[in-house]
Amino acid sequence: MITSTTGPQPADFADVRATNLAVVLRFVREHAPCSRADIAASTGLNKATVSSLVADLIDRRLVRETGLTENRVGRPATMLVLDGSPYAAIGVEINVDHVSAVATGLAGERLLTWRRAFSAGGSAGQDVAAVAAIVRRVVGRMARDERQVLGLAVAVPGLVDVQGVVRLAPNLGWRDADIGGDLAKALRDPGFTVQVDNDANLAALAEQRFGARAGAADLVYLTGEIGVGAGIILDGRLRRGALGYSGEIGHVQLDPDGPACRCGRRGCLEAVAGIGAVLGRDLSPAEIPVEIEDTVRAARAGDAAVLAALDAAGRSLGRGVSVLANLLNPEVVVLGGYYVPLAPWLLPAVREEVSGRAIAPEGGGCEVVASTLGLDAAALGGAARVLDSVDSGRLPGGISRIS
Amino acid sequence: MITSTTGPQPADFADVRATNLAVVLRFVREHAPCSRADIAASTGLNKATVSSLVADLIDRRLVRETGLTENRVGRPATMLVLDGSPYAAIGVEINVDHVSAVATGLAGERLLTWRRAFSAGGSAGQDVAAVAAIVRRVVGRMARDERQVLGLAVAVPGLVDVQGVVRLAPNLGWRDADIGGDLAKALRDPGFTVQVDNDANLAALAEQRFGARAGAADLVYLTGEIGVGAGIILDGRLRRGALGYSGEIGHVQLDPDGPACRCGRRGCLEAVAGIGAVLGRDLSPAEIPVEIEDTVRAARAGDAAVLAALDAAGRSLGRGVSVLANLLNPEVVVLGGYYVPLAPWLLPAVREEVSGRAIAPEGGGCEVVASTLGLDAAALGGAARVLDSVDSGRLPGGISRIS
Structure with a gap:
């Protein structure tokens, strides 16, 4: 149901399609293995629409068909599960004496957990260069595994405003630092979004998605x-x-x-x-x-x-x-x-x-x-935030099935 | 945009229509006087759909046409404003020594503000009977003014659970009291919903809708x-x-x-x-x-x-x-x-x-x-909560234009 805070329906059909793609993706995440008919029955979208949306998600390699069929009367249905094998979400957590990095796949499976010594309290510029070096290595590792990075979210212990600017991080010695923008520059336009958030906020997202x-x-x-x-x-x-x-x-x-x-x-x-x-x-x-x-x-x-x-x-x-x-x-x-x-x-x-x-x-x-979730909950939460973006409709571009 | 917490689109078309009616109603509330073309341009709904929705809202006497036309090039447009003249929302606030009642119209205009002495601390049953007597008089007054009551929300100083049951109201001496259910019974199925909420919650809704x-x-x-x-x-x-x-x-x-x-x-x-x-x-x-x-x-x-x-x-x-x-x-x-x-x-x-x-x-x-907002903010908030229900799609049934 569209609620009063979400306002009127999106004005253009590309938005509607992106929204519906996200609805189907979330359904598969929560109910896999499931059939196209299951999706249609639960979402209220008609079967032709579901088929078209699923084809798109398969094109993007977010969903794949399995050999499984449901054990039921009538024609056996091809079952769908999350794919996401070509993707990774990265979360990084900056602490006073170390940086943690976590990469997960689309289903949240851990691909990498690193902890590297780091000494905050140079200038924010120097700190960003050190963090960027770690991120580049994570991205490089993902590239070797043939995974495209969906996004990066960075956890900072301090006041981070709604635009992602670090207003005050006393233990790091940062004030009014656009760490996200600086990091994107240091990474030379990496082709994925860089978000910055408070460490407790991201850890809460990790609990919401992965916790007990x-x-x-x-x-x-x-x-x-x-x-x-x-x-x-x-x-x-x-x-x-x-x-x-x-x-x-x-x-x-x-x-x-x-x-x-x-x-x-x-x-x-x-x-x-x-x-x-x-x-x-x-x-x-x-x-x-x-x-x-x-x-x-x-x-x-x-x-x-x-x-x-x-x-x-x-x-x-x-x-x-x-x-x-x-x-x-x-x-x-x-x-x-x-x-x-x-x-x-x-x-x-x-x-x-x-x-x-x-x-x-x-x-x-x-x-x-x-x-x-262990000591790297905020880094894991960074990955969770990237997956939240995908789930709410920011999907990676289609990848041709032929290529 | 449908967000991840609101889930998939509603399954049946009656829901979609109710949602879109509410979208148009909220638009008119916020932008009146406005034309059908304005609504279509801002909501992304097509013009034929908007015309049909507006006709429905006019039937329900929630919206009416004015003689005004927009001062612009081309064919002059008939402008729309909120009507709601046949409706009232009622809020009641129960205090230790008095009961306040507020009635508003659909646009939030005050129709009535009453304060009546009341002595809490008999049994919850006696208290409900006393409150019901006041509500009946408010409803009677609205009936004389030819207004149908859209709903009643009652503010209670105490712990009210999400189902509206008063778990603990120490100053009133109430515990585990289904005041809403009891009040509906005392009013003998009044034909409108009776909701119960904490007084601070309802006063906050009053501030959100009517405050500075x-x-x-x-x-x-x-x-x-x-x-x-x-x-x-x-x-x-x-x-x-x-x-x-x-x-x-x-x-x-x-x-x-x-x-x-x-x-x-x-x-x-x-x-x-x-x-x-x-x-x-x-x-x-x-x-x-x-x-x-x-x-x-x-x-x-x-x-x-x-x-x-x-x-x-x-x-x-x-x-x-x-x-x-x-x-x-x-x-x-x-x-x-x-x-x-x-x-x-x-x-x-x-x-x-x-x-x-x-x-x-x-x-x-x-x-x-x-x-x-004055001392009766929670009672006013009760009316605000009723209007919130209307704005989120719980519309009063259609009234024939012929009758």
Whole structure:
């Protein structure tokens, strides 16, 4: 159904066709293997239209026929599945000390996961050159595998506006930097789109598409790094706010008398439940994984001081999550980053605080879980964002079946 | 454009026609006076289709022709405007000590604004009977004016789930009450839909349609009563959360060492910036308007103690609004209810806190303003919700032009 926010029907028939191609592609993604008749029955498009759309998607090598036939009365139907073998979606995540890159195929299958050392804090120009070098190698690898890149989305820990300009990324030392434009230039017009988004936003998209709670309509992802950010999905879509700055939960004040925060204020969520606060001291990015391992070991061994510290950190984090539960009533809040290895000890306290602090019965049904996507969730989310573009109708150009 | 959340095109042609009727109706609402050619040019629907749709809308008396013609080259066009003279939308707001009712026409013009004493806290059954009596009188009045009621939406201060069941309305003493169903029964199948929603949600819809910032895509409305609730509009739509319990900002804790809250916790927004806290003491609903008048008089006279108290209350409220600014990055936060008469003294402190506490530059562009809709905003929002239903395709049945 066309809703009031989506407005009147598209004015030209090319748009209608692109929209319908995307409808069929999404149907095959969700229901494969399926027949042309299944598509027609479920979408309300007539059979001739479906046949023509499927032929187009086969031409573009987005869909292919399988030998399978449905086991049913009447003429056996040729079944369709996603193809996408000639395509790749790339996501890149820029951190203070490393860059992660992920490439997936059209169905979301992982083609590549890289992590490369990187030292931010030269000029944004130097940083972009370093990132571009990594992207070029990923693109080269895809080319060797005969895959065309559908697009690139870059995750940045900071304020990214709705145009994709990085307004402020304190840990990278960037301000008002058009990283997407600069990267496209450094890649010398690569022939695919380059998008830039906040890391928590992209990680939330990764959860929506690939996570344990994929498909949840109301989901919030919380990054668990030195900083803490939220990616907010409501009614099935990322909600960026008016300028793109939503999700800055790290600087919601939980306690006016709390410890000093890097932002200059006191008692922000980040200052009481960021990974530095969880581990009990300021750490360099390189020290964190080592310290996490030590903490996990001590917690497993039943070290009372460590267990008490994790419980206290979990309570602070739970107070932050309860703000989300009261304000947004999400179905699920996913803890990411370094919260994941510590989740067995954080989650009980977090859940207790949420159910105790949410005004709705039983926390408004809000579950809190640890991410299952690993530390590169934002990079994976970059690939998810590229696939979202394809699913909403930005299809790669047709490839001749003869060539 | 059909988006991925709205799914495939509707399967049957009646749906397509209803959708297109709604598209044309919305176009006339926003662009009247306009011609059939204008509609065709802007919607992409062909002229014959537009003519047929307009004829249908004229039959239903939702649109009418005017004598006006456009001043242009060629054949003069008959201009169209909203009609709706035979229709009314009704909104009702239930409060502890009164019920407000608003009726509007199709274009949103006020037909009636009533406020009737009401004493909640009998059984929900008795309360429903009292509300039904008021609604019957409103419907009777509309019938005398030869207007058919398009629908009724009822605002309740409390947790209302997505099915419209009131899960908890502490001030009314209601729990798990299907007020909508009970009201429809008490009205003996009135021939229009009865919807129930949270008061802050409906007031936000009123702001979106009728307020000084009408049309803002990212807007939050804050009720300013003994309790404080938020209605959250993001990307043009009310966001209710997974179960309908979003917007419970009143019980977001701003200070763990703050004053006790009615909910049993400490330092909730409501306890530090609800209207009782603003006025400095617990008051019965009947006392509040008197006390507000006294406070306004004292503030105007420059009473230093009152000015300091309002500044302090504004700072607390600003801390709450800054949580919204950081998490949701709204374009505007509208203060409603009893905050409105006090706004000249509250707003400077609120704005200062928001710009000081939001991590995005300049508060992420978040403006804070006082509502211009008066104390019955939620009742008006009920009417807005009924009009939203019409705009999204739930049209009243055709009325023959001959009858």
